[in-house]
Amino acid sequence: MITWLTLLQVNQQIALLFVIVFGVLTLVSVGALLLSMRERGAAWWLRYERFQRDLRAVWVGAALFWLSWVSGPVGATLMFGVVSFLALREFITLMHTRRSDHRSLIAAFFVVLPAQYIMVGTRHFDLFSVFIPVYVFIALPVISALAGDPERFLERNAKIQWGIMVCVFGLSHAPALLLLDFPGHTGRGAFLVFFLVMVAAVAQIGQEAMSRWLRRRPVARAISRSFSYRAWASGAMMGALLGTALFWITPFDAWQAFVMALIAAAAGTLGEFVMQALKKDAGVAYWGNQASVTGAVGLLDRIAPLAFAAPVFFHSVRWYFKLTP
Secondary structure (H helix, E strand, O other): OHHHHHHOOHHHHHHHHHHHHHHHHHHHHHHHHHHHOOOOOHHHHHHHHHHHHHHHHHHHHHHHHHHHHHHHHHHHHHHHHHHHHHHHHHHHHOOOOOHHHHHHHHHHHHHHHHHHHHHHHOOOHHHHHHHHHHHHHHHHHHHHHHOOOOOOHHHHHHHHHHHHHHHHHHHHHHHHHHHOOOOOOOOOHHHHHHHHHHHHHHHHHHHHHHHHHHOOOOOOOOOOOOOOHHHHHHHHHHHHHHHHHOHHHOOOOHHHHHHHHHHHHHHHHHHHHHHHHHHHHHOOOOOOOOOOOOOOOOHHHHHHHHHHHHHHHHHHHHHHOOOOO
């Protein structure tokens, strides 16, 4: 069976994935809709809303993969750039900023973000890996200092820098996967995006499900009542097992797929935990709001695991396989 799958042409593998992924998602969505028509208690509805949020995240991830494949490397880079812009907008909207931060914010949205994605699209991998963590992190405080406002200076700049790190730096590694050149696997970069997205999504859903089933004491109750070490490990393992099952669409062997998926799943779930801490600090339950262009439950809620998993996965793959631009 596995041999047959690996021998399929790229277009046949795409068609098979399309049928499997969207078929399963459709069946799950219809089943959830039918269950919602029955009267339930308040506790059940709370769990149902969480499940719906996780299911929407999987739908978004699947859609990102197919759009990446259809639009090609250039289109995918532009698409992820737009997603980064909207996610950064949601992040900054909920953070405390002052008028003196406007020049830093303009630089973040209209200089840093496009420059990062241009470097991705032109395969300047070494430069785009250090551009934000080194040069931007030095330049933005200078821009803020020139505005002459020292009030809460460190806090304000740290929030802007962190938003750029998650929404731009982290997410920009996803389209970079399209441009990795594996010998014998030319033109299959979108499968790596699919692999990463599905592993990160399943790990997050698995962690949430296992936290309710295991009923273990949360590690940090003030931040999340669903995060425990056993639930986190269980979610990461679910993501790793899914990655192993999908090895036939990647350049990896089965054991390589397991290890790479485990790394991505663990990083994604830990990243979601960190973003929950930031939401608690901002005093909100979800990123985005009713006035947000991305809806009541923000876009950042759906892509947070991917934003943390993508750079870890990208550099792990590039280091292990010794890939060059």
